[in-house]
Amino acid sequence: MKFSSKIEKCSQSPIRKFYPYQVEANKRGVKIYHLNIGQPDIATPPAYFDAVRNFRLPVLAYAPSPGIPEMIGAVRKYYAGIGIEYGANEVFITTGGSEALSIALNCILDDGDEIIVPEPFYPNYNTFVSATGATIRPIHTTAEEGYHYASREKIEPLINERTRALLFTNPGNPTGTVLSPEELRLMADLAKEHGLFLIGDEVYREFVYGGEKLASIGEFDDIRENAIIIDSVSKRFSACGARIGTLITRNRELQQHALKICQARLSVATLDQVASAALYDAGTEYFNDVRDEYRCRRDTIYRKLTEIPGVVCKEPKGAFYVMAKLPVDDTDAFQKWLLTDFSDNNETVMYAPGAGFYATPDMGRDEVRLAYVLNCRDLERAMDLLALAIKQYNALKK
Amino acid sequence: MKFSSKIEKCSQSPIRKFYPYQVEANKRGVKIYHLNIGQPDIATPPAYFDAVRNFRLPVLAYAPSPGIPEMIGAVRKYYAGIGIEYGANEVFITTGGSEALSIALNCILDDGDEIIVPEPFYPNYNTFVSATGATIRPIHTTAEEGYHYASREKIEPLINERTRALLFTNPGNPTGTVLSPEELRLMADLAKEHGLFLIGDEVYREFVYGGEKLASIGEFDDIRENAIIIDSVSKRFSACGARIGTLITRNRELQQHALKICQARLSVATLDQVASAALYDAGTEYFNDVRDEYRCRRDTIYRKLTEIPGVVCKEPKGAFYVMAKLPVDDTDAFQKWLLTDFSDNNETVMYAPGAGFYATPDMGRDEVRLAYVLNCRDLERAMDLLALAIKQYNALKK
Numbered sequence: 001m002k003f004s005s006k007i008e009k010c011s012q013s014p015i016r017k018f019y020p021y022q023v024e025a026n027k028r029g030v031k032i033y034h035l036n037i038g039q040p041d042i043a044t045p046p047a048y049f050d051a052v053r054n055f056r057l058p059v060l061a062y063a064p065s066p067g068i069p070e071m072i073g074a075v076r077k078y079y080a081g082i083g084i085e086y087g088a089n090e091v092f093i094t095t096g097g098s099e100a101l102s103i104a105l106n107c108i109l110d111d112g113d114e115i116i117v118p119e120p121f122y123p124n125y126n127t128f129v130s131a132t133g134a135t136i137r138p139i140h141t142t143a144e145e146g147y148h149y150a151s152r153e154k155i156e157p158l159i160n161e162r163t164r165a166l167l168f169t170n171p172g173n174p175t176g177t178v179l180s181p182e183e184l185r186l187m188a189d190l191a192k193e194h195g196l197f198l199i200g201d202e203v204y205r206e207f208v209y210g211g212e213k214l215a216s217i218g219e220f221d222d223i224r225e226n227a228i229i230i231d232s233v234s235k236r237f238s239a240c241g242a243r244i245g246t247l248i249t250r251n252r253e254l255q256q257h258a259l260k261i262c263q264a265r266l267s268v269a270t271l272d273q274v275a276s277a278a279l280y281d282a283g284t285e286y287f288n289d290v291r292d293e294y295r296c297r298r299d300t301i302y303r304k305l306t307e308i309p310g311v312v313c314k315e316p317k318g319a320f321y322v323m324a325k326l327p328v329d330d331t332d333a334f335q336k337w338l339l340t341d342f343s344d345n346n347e348t349v350m351y352a353p354g355a356g357f358y359a360t361p362d363m364g365r366d367e368v369r370l371a372y373v374l375n376c377r378d379l380e381r382a383m384d385l386l387a388l389a390i391k392q393y394n395a396l397k398k
Numbered sequence: 399m400k401f402s403s404k405i406e407k408c409s410q411s412p413i414r415k416f417y418p419y420q421v422e423a424n425k426r427g428v429k430i431y432h433l434n435i436g437q438p439d440i441a442t443p444p445a446y447f448d449a450v451r452n453f454r455l456p457v458l459a460y461a462p463s464p465g466i467p468e469m470i471g472a473v474r475k476y477y478a479g480i481g482i483e484y485g486a487n488e489v490f491i492t493t494g495g496s497e498a499l500s501i502a503l504n505c506i507l508d509d510g511d512e513i514i515v516p517e518p519f520y521p522n523y524n525t526f527v528s529a530t531g532a533t534i535r536p537i538h539t540t541a542e543e544g545y546h547y548a549s550r551e552k553i554e555p556l557i558n559e560r561t562r563a564l565l566f567t568n569p570g571n572p573t574g575t576v577l578s579p580e581e582l583r584l585m586a587d588l589a590k591e592h593g594l595f596l597i598g599d600e601v602y603r604e605f606v607y608g609g610e611k612l613a614s615i616g617e618f619d620d621i622r623e624n625a626i627i628i629d630s631v632s633k634r635f636s637a638c639g640a641r642i643g644t645l646i647t648r649n650r651e652l653q654q655h656a657l658k659i660c661q662a663r664l665s666v667a668t669l670d671q672v673a674s675a676a677l678y679d680a681g682t683e684y685f686n687d688v689r690d691e692y693r694c695r696r697d698t699i700y701r702k703l704t705e706i707p708g709v710v711c712k713e714p715k716g717a718f719y720v721m722a723k724l725p726v727d728d729t730d731a732f733q734k735w736l737l738t739d740f741s742d743n744n745e746t747v748m749y750a751p752g753a754g755f756y757a758t759p760d761m762g763r764d765e766v767r768l769a770y771v772l773n774c775r776d777l778e779r780a781m782d783l784l785a786l787a788i789k790q791y792n793a794l795k796k
Contacts, residue, residue, distance in 0.1 A: 001593060001623065002562065003655055004508045004530065012654070013661040016463075043456040052669065053451045058441040060639040065414075095493050095641070098663040106529055110402045111509060127662035131504055132402065133531065164400065195399060225399065241458040241668030243493070256410075257401055263411040264525035265496040269667045270639030271450065 010127045014356020021339035022350065030343050033382035035370040036350040038173065038320065042238040042290055047282035051275040063267040066259065067093025071273040074280035075231070075246050084218040092247040092258055093268050097203045097232035100247035102128050104228050107257040108197055109134035114162045118149030120323060120357030120364055122173050122201070137163070138359040143325045143367065146314030147175035150183035155190055165197035165228075166190065170215070171204040174357050174369035175323045176298075176316025178208055181215070188220045188227075198223060203232040203245075204319040206287050209295040212317075224250040235320075236287070237279045243269065244276040294320055297372040297379055304383030305370075308390060322370050323354065327390060331355070331368050334393055342389050349385045408525045412754020419737035420748065428741050431780035433768040434748040436571065436718065440636040440688055445680035449673040461665040464657065465491025469671040472678035473629070473644050482616040490645040490656055491666050495601045495630035498645035500526050502626050505655040506595055507532035512560045516547035518721060518755030518762055520571050520599070532562070536757040541723045541765065544712030545573035548581035553588055563595035563626075564588065568613070569602040572755050572767035573721045574696075574714020576606055582613055589624045596621060601630040601643075602717040604685050607693040610715075622648040633718075634685070635677045641667065642674040692718055695770040695777055702781030703768075706788060720768050721752070725788060729753070729766050732791055740787050747783045 015037060025032060066072070072091045079086050094100040109115060111133030117125060119138035129136050137158050141147040149155070149168070166187060171178045179187070191198035200217040208214075217227045229248040234240040249255060301322055302315050310327025328334045331353040338348050354367025372379055413435060423430060464470070470489045477484050492498040507513060509531030515523060517536035527534050535556050539545040547553070547566070564585060569576045577585070589596035598615040606612070615625045627646040632638040647653060699720055700713050708725025726732045729751040736746050752765025770777055 001506075001595060001649070001651075002508075003505055003651065006508065006530075007505045007655045007658065010655075010658045010662075012658050013463075016661060039459055041457060044458040048458060049453065052453070055447065055450070059439060060442040060446060060637045061437050062638045065411075095497075095667075096664060099493075102663070107401055107405045108399075110400075110404065111531065124662040124664075127658060131659075132404075133509065197399060239458045240460045241665065243665065243667040251399070253399075253401065257405045257408075260405065260408045260410050260525060261529075263414060264408075264522040265500070266494060266522075267639065267641065269493075269641040269670050272667050272669065 006130050006133060009130050014123050015352045018335055018339060018350065021336060025339045025348065029346060031347045033347065033349045033374060033378060033385065035372070035374070035382055036352045038235070038371045038373060039240060040235065040238045040320070040373050041375070042293070044239045045237055045279055045282045045286050047278040048237070048239060048242070048275045051278035052271055055271055055274060060270055063270045063273055065262040065267055067091070067268060068270070068273045068277070070277040071244070074277040078280055079218065082214045082216065084216060086218075086248060089255060090248055090250050092262055093273060094245040094247050095268050096234060096243040097201065097230045097245035098124065100230045100232070100245040101199070101201065102131070103247055103258050103261045104199060104230070105129060105132050105134075106261060107254055108164050112162060113164045114160065115165045115167055116155065116158050116163060117167045118147070119359055120147070120174050120354065120367070120369075122169055123356050125167065126359070134164070136359050140360070143312045143314070143323065147172065147177045147323060148183070150179050150186050152186060152190065159194050159196070163194070163196060165199055167199040167201065169201040169204070171207055171318025172321075173204065173319050174321045174352070176319050176321050178212065178317035179215070184215055184217065185220070188217060188223045191226045192223050196226065197228055198226045199228045199230065201230040203230065203235050205231075206236055206291060207294060207320055208318040209291070209298055210317055218248065226251075228254070233276045233279055238290070239276065239279060242272045242276050244272050294372070296376055297374070298322070300376045300379045301370060301372045301383060304380060308383070308387045320372050322372065323367060324370065325367050328366060328393060330365050332365070337393060338389055342392065344385055344388055347381070347385060349382045349389070404528050404531060407528050412521050413750045416733055416737060416748065419734060423737045423746065427744060429745045431745065431747045431772065431776060431783065433770070433772070433780055434750045436633070436769045436771060437638060438633065438636045438718070438771050439773070440691065442637045443635055443677055443680045443684050445676040446635070446637060446640070446673045449676035450669055453669055453672060458668055461668045461671055463660040463665055465489070465666060466668070466671045466675070468675040469642070472675040476678055477616065480612045480614065482614060484616075484646060487653060488646055488648050490660055491671060492643040492645050493666050494632060494641040495599065495628050495643035496522065498628045498630070498643040499597070499599065500529070501645055501656050501659045502597060502628070503527060503530050503532075504659060505652055506562050510560060511562045512558070513563045513565055514553065514556050514561060515565045516545070517757055518545065518572050518752065518765070518767075519757075520567055521754050523565065524757070534757050535561070538758070541710045541712070541721065545570065545575045545721060546581070548577050548584050550584060550588065557592050557594070561592070561594060563597055565597040565599065567599040567602070569605055569716025570719075571602065571717050572719045572750070574717050574719050576610065576715035577613070579613070582615065583618070586615060586618045586621045590621050594624065595626055596624045597626045597628065599628040601628065601633050603629075604634055604689060605692060605718055606716040607689070607696055608715055616646065624649075626652070631674045631677055636688070637674065637677060640670045640674050642670050692770070694774055695772070696720075698774045698777045699768060699770045699781060702778060706781070706785045718770050720770065721765060722768065723765050726764060726791060728763050730763070735791060736787055740790065742783055742786055745779070745783060747780045747787070
């Protein structure tokens with residue numbers, strides 16, 4: 001039987017493909033330091049579980065399709081706190097940031113259309129874009145430049161009559177790159193001048209370590225029709241399993257189209273919306289401690305990484321990832337070896353190999369993404385394991 | 399700015415379009431009997447809320463992409479109970495039956511493809527199919543025949559080289575039609591003979607009132623590659639707000655494709671999966687009482703409906719809907735009048751106008767779908783209001 005040509009073009013997650021080797025290593029009793037997935041170890045604020053326990057309606061009914069008023073209200077209040085006022089009709093609650101992005105792309109992309117995305121990028125963008133029949137046109141970046149992409153010279157040559165949107169994660173996954181105010185303004189200018197949607201995936205907004213103010217493309221009044229914000233409670237409140245995200249747009253026509261999809265899928269989980277609204281009440285103080293913890297982790301992993309001979313990496317400014325070039329020829333093969341052949345004191349390490357974050361073939365083969373979602377002591381040990389493994393692996397290859 | 403041609407073809411929900419008039423009627427103090435939406439009033443089993451209150455992990459983490467083992471296990475046990483053994487890799491937990499259907503359609507439909515669906519059908523099928531670039535080819539049915547569609551003569555002429563699948567809701571929404579074992583077998587035969595996927599939306603499986611055994615297209619071993627089952631806890635356990643559904647397929651290639659989409663959207667809400675698994679433990683006895691209650695409601699609404707002169711309607715055998723022809727020229731205009739002009743003792747009634755359930759233009763304009771999700775006394779009153787309103791409306795029109 002025949003399958004969709006669009007799904008045939010998609011791949012399974014490159015981040016999860018070493019799972020079978022991981023299972024085998026676990027069976028042999030090997031301890032793995034997981035730097036491969038962005039699942040924070042930080043506790044979810046108790047406000048979430050309190051709200052869930054206090055839910056007192058006898059029927060767990062459908063929520064309104066655009067979201068429950070309490071959750072929409074919580075998001076509006078949060079944005080008002082960073083100086084951006086949104087109306088209730090401009091905010092849609094979604095099943096994670098993933099659904100927010102999927103809805104936005106389904107509304108704006110057609111077969112043959114193009115969307116410009118800096119590479120390396122979050123691999124799931126590929127699947128969401130492919131499902132619409134459109135393709136990603138990547139902006140090339142380099143480890144040496146800290147993966148910066150917000151440059152008129154790099155982006156303008158990629159725009160053509162099929163280009164519909166610019167999509168970027170800021171702070172960046174997988175790179176940890178944070179745009180300066182001038183770079184963010186440039187992205188807005190490019191969208192405005194060329195009549196493109198500007199999709200800002202801003203789920204890591206709070207994760208900035210240089211004292212930067214919390215930034216959003218929603219700040220720019222002159223791109224009200226262009227800006228689409230993807231947001232989520234997942235990383236902000238270490239509540240990935242709530243699957244509560246947000247799609248924000250002031251574009252009336254886009255609101256109407258998004259509402260069609262929201263209505264077709266009926267609603268977002270009721271209890272998770274009630275509990276996520278409570279997170280926003282409890283959020284600000286909680287977040288300062290979290291940021292301090294991640295800053296310490298960032299400093300630790302960056303220091304240890306740059307001590308490894310041959311590593312190329314600029315200090316990441318945000319999110320909880322660092323992308324780096326390793327002195328090995330193929331980080332896919334190296335990861336497999338780390339799980340099947342290497343161990344030190346019965347321990348090894350996992351990362352996400354770089355190639356899966358690129359649309360361009362053969363790019364990123366000597367790169368890795370490391371998620372610093374472990375405590376500082378574990379991160380030190382994981383980096384020591386990585387350094388030792390690189391040495392052994394390259395000695396073997398000679 | 400340009401939007402997707404696919405989203406331009408979709409409409410907002412026909413079931414929700416009278417919402418502004420409803421708000422106005424409420425403001426005037428008019429009580430509305432809601433027969434327009436399929437939101438049951440039956441209490442969700444306490445097992446759900448108990449499980450949620452007992453959740454004790456500090457981090458609300460991502461669940462595995464195909465679902466948590468407890469929930470997959472609960473679904474497998476439930477199906478084993480109706481004589482169908484599924485492997486763990488054949489069951490995917492989804493965000494409601496809606497996502498299960500959306501994933502299946504995205505895997506199998508391409509631009510220009512066709513999918514055969516009996517009309518009247520659940521209107522959201524339109525949006526999910528349109529998003530893939532395919533179109534619905536409807537099987538015509540009539541109120542006089544109780545909306546039966548499982549006929550070789552009706553279906554085979556609709557199959558062509560672009561046909562990829564047959565999709566049907568059994569028991570039926572909006573019609574309440576339940577296929578006989580022979581009719582179900584015929585659907586399987588047609589899928590098998592023509593190499594089509596057979597998508598059974600079976601979320602109302604338990605809601606049958608004539609002592610029928612619980613049926614599924616999963617029973618037929620000779621369509622293992624063709625059968626795709628859409629299921630959900632929403633109606634079964636009156637837990638619509640949990641947004642927990644299931645996609646089931648034995649087709650290995652489809653499993654691989656479905657997994658790509660499951661991985662891209664990361665996971666389904668963790669707490670709702672834990673709690674929904676607990677529903678299945680508590681389920682069987684709960685359901686016998688629920689079925690008795692709905693049977694009484696079905697009997698009540700059908701008796702009262704057929705007492706109204708000029709109504710055409712066969713006794714519905716399942717789900718909690720009845721589709722009927724009313725003796726008015728346009729049920730859209732009539733619904734508006736019911737909200738803006740009619741009231742009796744300050745009460746009125748809402749239904750879902752029929753046209754929105756048809757793909758064929760101008761079909762269903764004198765039909766309505768009534769959801770019998772109220773208790774029997776309220777249903778009696780709602781039907782009295784409908785009878786009185788029809789009389790007054792037609793007198794005005796003369």
